[in-house]
Amino acid sequence: MEKYTVYTPKSIAKLMTEEEQLAPGHRACIGCGEALAVRLACKALGNNVIIVNATGCMEVVSSQLPYTSWRVPWIHTLFENTAAVASGIEAGLKIMTKKGRRLPQDVTVVAMAGDGGTSDIGLQALSGALERGHNFLYICLDNEAYMNTGIQRSSATPYGASTTTSPAGKVSIGQVTWKKNMPAIAAAHDIPYVATACPSYPFDLMTKVSKAAAIKGPAYLHILSVCPTGWRCPTELTIRIGRLATQTGVFPLYEVEHGKYKLNVDPPKLKPVTEYLKLQGRFRHLSEDAINEIQQRVNEEYAKLKEQVSLKLS
Amino acid sequence: MTTKMGIEVSVAIGEAVKLANADVVAAYPITPQTHIVEHLAELVADGELEAVYMPVESEHSAMSACLGTAAVGARTFTATAGQGLELMHEVLYVASSMRLPIVMAVANRALSSPISIWGDHSDAMAVRDTGWIQIFGENGQEVIDNVLCAFRIAEDRRVLLPVMVHLDAFHLTHMVEPITFPEKSKVDQFIPPNEYPLPLDPNKPVTMGGFGPPPIYSEVKWAQEVNLRAAKEVILQVWQEFGDTFGRYYSPVEGYRSEGSRVLLLTMGSFSETAMAAIDKMKSEGKDVGLIKLRLWRPFPFDEIRQAVKDAEVLIVLDRAISFGGPGGPVCSEIKSALYQQERKPKVIGFVGGLGGRDISVAGFEEIVSRGIEISETGSSQEFEIFGVRE
Numbered sequence: 001m002e003k004y005t006v007y008t009p010k011s012i013a014k015l016m017t018e019e020e021q022l023a024p025g026h027r028a029c030i031g032c033g034e035a036l037a038v039r040l041a042c043k044a045l046g047n048n049v050i051i052v053n054a055t056g057c058m059e060v061v062s063s064q065l066p067y068t069s070w071r072v073p074w075i076h077t078l079f080e081n082t083a084a085v086a087s088g089i090e091a092g093l094k095i096m097t098k099k100g101r102r103l104p105q106d107v108t109v110v111a112m113a114g115d116g117g118t119s120d121i122g123l124q125a126l127s128g129a130l131e132r133g134h135n136f137l138y139i140c141l142d143n144e145a146y147m148n149t150g151i152q153r154s155s156a157t158p159y160g161a162s163t164t165t166s167p168a169g170k171v172s173i174g175q176v177t178w179k180k181n182m183p184a185i186a187a188a189h190d191i192p193y194v195a196t197a198c199p200s201y202p203f204d205l206m207t208k209v210s211k212a213a214a215i216k217g218p219a220y221l222h223i224l225s226v227c228p229t230g231w232r233c234p235t236e237l238t239i240r241i242g243r244l245a246t247q248t249g250v251f252p253l254y255e256v257e258h259g260k261y262k263l264n265v266d267p268p269k270l271k272p273v274t275e276y277l278k279l280q281g282r283f284r285h286l287s288e289d290a291i292n293e294i295q296q297r298v299n300e301e302y303a304k305l306k307e308q309v310s311l312k313l314s
Numbered sequence: 315m316t317t318k319m320g321i322e323v324s325v326a327i328g329e330a331v332k333l334a335n336a337d338v339v340a341a342y343p344i345t346p347q348t349h350i351v352e353h354l355a356e357l358v359a360d361g362e363l364e365a366v367y368m369p370v371e372s373e374h375s376a377m378s379a380c381l382g383t384a385a386v387g388a389r390t391f392t393a394t395a396g397q398g399l400e401l402m403h404e405v406l407y408v409a410s411s412m413r414l415p416i417v418m419a420v421a422n423r424a425l426s427s428p429i430s431i432w433g434d435h436s437d438a439m440a441v442r443d444t445g446w447i448q449i450f451g452e453n454g455q456e457v458i459d460n461v462l463c464a465f466r467i468a469e470d471r472r473v474l475l476p477v478m479v480h481l482d483a484f485h486l487t488h489m490v491e492p493i494t495f496p497e498k499s500k501v502d503q504f505i506p507p508n509e510y511p512l513p514l515d516p517n518k519p520v521t522m523g524g525f526g527p528p529p530i531y532s533e534v535k536w537a538q539e540v541n542l543r544a545a546k547e548v549i550l551q552v553w554q555e556f557g558d559t560f561g562r563y564y565s566p567v568e569g570y571r572s573e574g575s576r577v578l579l580l581t582m583g584s585f586s587e588t589a590m591a592a593i594d595k596m597k598s599e600g601k602d603v604g605l606i607k608l609r610l611w612r613p614f615p616f617d618e619i620r621q622a623v624k625d626a627e628v629l630i631v632l633d634r635a636i637s638f639g640g641p642g643g644p645v646c647s648e649i650k651s652a653l654y655q656q657e658r659k660p661k662v663i664g665f666v667g668g669l670g671g672r673d674i675s676v677a678g679f680e681e682i683v684s685r686g687i688e689i690s691e692t693g694s695s696q697e698f699e700i701f702g703v704r705e
Contacts, residue, residue: 048516052382063524065534073514075385076523077408081378084370088340088382089514095337095366096388103386104516125378128371 016206017043026069027061031235033226033242034058034141036199038112041139041223044209045108047072052086054113054122055079057148058141080121083129083138086111090134108137108213115142115156119182130189130218137212137219140182143227151230155180158250159297160290161282163230168285178297186220187256193219194256200226200242204253204264224251232281244276249302254309261308273298318494323454323486326493327393327419328353330461332363333501336417337388337508340368340379344398345431346483347421351393373398377405377416384414384476385522387510389465392416395483396423396430399437403444409476410445411538412523415468415510416476418446419461422583422634423483424670432671433483435583435634438611439644445538447477447545448611452586454491456609457481459562462501466552469508473545480611482584484671496560504559546613566615567622571597572604578626578660579683580606582645585632585668592679603683608645616652623653629660630686632701634668642666642698661690667701678702 021042028035034057042049053059053076062069063076077085090109097103111129113122118140126138145163146152153166157175162168166175187194193215197205205223212219224245226238233241245251249270255262273295277283286294321329327350331339339358341351357363370376373394383390394402399420409416422438424430438448447467451457457479464477481487496504512520526534546566557563570590572578581589586607593605606622606629608615623629633643641647646664653659663686668674674682682701689699 050386050514050516060525063521065524065526065530068521068524070521071519073516073519074521075382075514076525077378077381077412078404081374081381081405084375084378085382085385087368087370087375088338088379088384089386090382091340091366091368091379092338092383092386092388092390095364096386099337099364101387107516124371125375128375131371132368 017046019043021045021047021070021072022062023069023071027064028057029229029235031228031238033199033224033238034143035061036238037141037205037223037225040199040202040205041209042072044206045110045213048104048106049073049108049110050075050089052082052089052109052111054082054111054117056114056117057143058112060148079117081125082111082113082117082122083126086136086138087129087132087134090136109135110213111136111138112141114146114148115140115144115182116146116154118142119155119180127189130186130191130220133217135216135218137209137221140220140222141225142182142222143225143230144179145230147227147230156182160286160294162285163282173290174282174285183220183222183256186222189218190259191218191220192216192258196222196224196251196253198224198242198246198251198253200239201246201253201265208255230282232284233279237279241276241279244271244279247271248273248276249298250276252302252305254305261305261311263305263309270302316494316497318492320490321493322349322488322490323457323481323493324349324488325353326454326458327461328357329495330458331391332357333495333498334462334465334505335389335502336363336365336391338366338368338380338383339391340370340376340383341392342370342373342376342394342398344373344395346423346433346487347393347395347398347419349487350419350421373401374405377402377409380416381405381409381412381414384409384416384510385412385514387508387513389469389508390416391418393419393421395421396425396437399441400425403441406441406444406446408523411534413474414476415474415508417461417464417468418476418478419457420478420480421483421487422480430670431483433485434669434671436636438478438480439635439637442612442644445475445542446612447473447475447542447549448480449477450480450582450609450611451486452584452607452609454486454489454493455562456564457486458493458495459556459560459564462496462505463552463556463564466505467545467549469510470548470552471511473541473548475542475545480583485584500559504556543613546610546615549610564609565618566610567618568607568609569622570605570607572606572622575604575626576602577628577630577683577687578604578606578623579679580608580629580631580645580649582608582611583634585634585674588674588676589679592676592683595676596680596683614648614652619649619652620656623660624656624658626660628663628687628690630663630665630683632668632682633664633666636666636669646698663689664698665701666698672702674701
């Protein structure tokens with residue numbers, strides 16, 4: 001498993017390590033996009049790292065006592081406080097180094113949380129840590145609902161998706177609100193680096209992780225993590241659905257570097273959203289009208305993003 | 315050089331944290347804790363304390379940041395009060411369960427609603443079972459000495475537990491008192507550098523805070539209980555050493571003119587000072603009454619309490635918190651439970667008073683004692699009585 005080789009273009013070949021910081025044998029579901037995202041992120045981060053994990057899928061599948069899947073230092077405490085714990089780790093290491101304690105240098109502090117742990121319950125702690133300017137990377141692993149507890153809706157669940165607490169019913173379409181724009185909220189803190197990524201674009205993801213880790217100050221990476229269990233899709237379609245999310249414009253891959261927007265994948269023509277929606281059971285109840293409504297919204301959001309990309313910063 | 319000066323107790327706490335060489339202070343401001351953290355922020359801003367002052371966005375994040383700083387081996391201090399302590403509640407359990415040595419001063423404040431910034435022990439009692447070592451201070455000197463001892467106790471390898479030092483809102487936090495500060499070099503010897511045994515370190519990866527399935531969880535919790543109880547031995551050693559070094563000795567339970575008294579009054583925190591004055595007055599009037607002061611709240615000093623009250627006939631306990639719908643005050647309830655199986659024990663009479671900053675005067679304590687004696691003879695229809703409430 002660890003001895004695989006992969007063809008990589010020369011420019012990013014140095015990103016790819018055969019080392020696995022997240023050991024095989026964890027308990028993630030088959031086809032889990034999140035486990036893949038974390039595995040790739042870890043490869044980009046290397047070993048000089050401390051990971052702070054929120055309560056959620058990753059914590060549950062990787063840390064059941066007395067076992068651990070982590071080959072790098074890792075801590076989990078609570079659900080909503082991940083950014084605060086990470087900020088403490090960063091501040092603690094910094095002052096002790098300054099005071100002459102012999103400690104490992106240039107450790108990358110990485111906080112990881114799900115969409116609920118980020119855009120709902122952990123938003124305050126995240127905002128505080130970003131505002132204080134700690135040198136850390138926050139990764140939101142967005143599978144668009146509380147999957148670990150059984151597919152309850154979060155503020156990151158997309159419009160029209162059926163979840164256990166936003167079920168599609170005779171008088172409801174399912175989720176009745178539009179997905180909270182978490183990368184925009186992060187960017188509004190005027191931090192040096194914000195980006196979106198998806199493990200369906202592994203090298204784009206790894207490049208962004210490396211970049212975010214190297215930047216001084218807070219960095220925020222929002223990773224769409226396809227969840228076959230919660231999205232009601234075949235486990236072998238994880239990668240394809242992730243690509244369709246980008247190709248349809250539902251989840252564009254972009255960076256905001258010091259306020260400057262850049263689209264990383266910009267297809268000449270977006271595919272219709274229905275190609276993305278039809279593969280997922282959570283959207284199967286949607287009427288043509290509803291799909292049109294979603295298409296309309298995606299078009300608008302994508303146009304807004306393109307407009308931001310075209311802005312020249314003085 | 316030892317220095318003695320008149321100083322506000324909150325400011326003095328900041329000075330004690332500086333003497334202890336704290337690495338990080340993560341805090342959120344809340345009355346009446348503010349002067350503590352303001353002074354620490356000043357000390358950091360002036361370069362007098364080489365530390366990070368983390369002005370976090372809530373108490374929940376304050377304690378969470380402390381988890382992080384302690385987990386990498388930084389000497390960690392925070393302070394809070396009332397609602398702030400309640401907002402930290404779930405994080406407090408994590409600090410003790412993950413064996414993270416954090417020192418926190420708690421400016422004991424009443425809980426909403428109605429909102430009250432003034433003092434009582436409702437906040438402390440609500441976090442009674444969070445697994446922290448908890449020490450109550452009677453005056454500024456005790457608080458300052460115990461902040462120093464708290465770092466030493468918390469970071470001791472045999473302990474590795476967080477410590478709360480409780481001080482009453484305003485009655486202590488905002489008082490200017492004469493405080494003796496020990497010599498810096500002696501404090502450095504007394505509190506050696508923090509050598510946290512298994513910090514988060516890329517050179518030696520550890521997994522902290524994994525999830526506990528049923529076959530593991532009970533063992534973890536029992537180990538925690540055994541560890542907290544065993545910490546008492548270390549606390550006693552540290553207090554002994556502190557006394558030998560600095561000349562002020564502390565014990566879990568302290569008697570004041572209590573020897574041989576038929577009636578005993580028991581208090582915690584700053585009210586003990588007024589209670590002592592009341593005892594003096596009553597003694598001078600020929601009344602057979604003494605005072606017991608409870609300093610160590612967790613781990614609970616069972617032996618010391620039993621020993622201190624065994625010869626008395628009546629023990630009157632004053633609580634500054636209510637356990638609603640329950641047996642009255644948490645302190646009284648615990649003392650009753652500690653004495654229940656004893657052959658020789660006093661009658662225990664519970665009072666609740668001093669809520670939300672309401673003062674109890676010398677005359678008030680006299681009234682509590684005489685009413686307590688009366689109840690011990692005639693009984694009461696209530697589980698406990700509340701003192702000084704207008705009907």
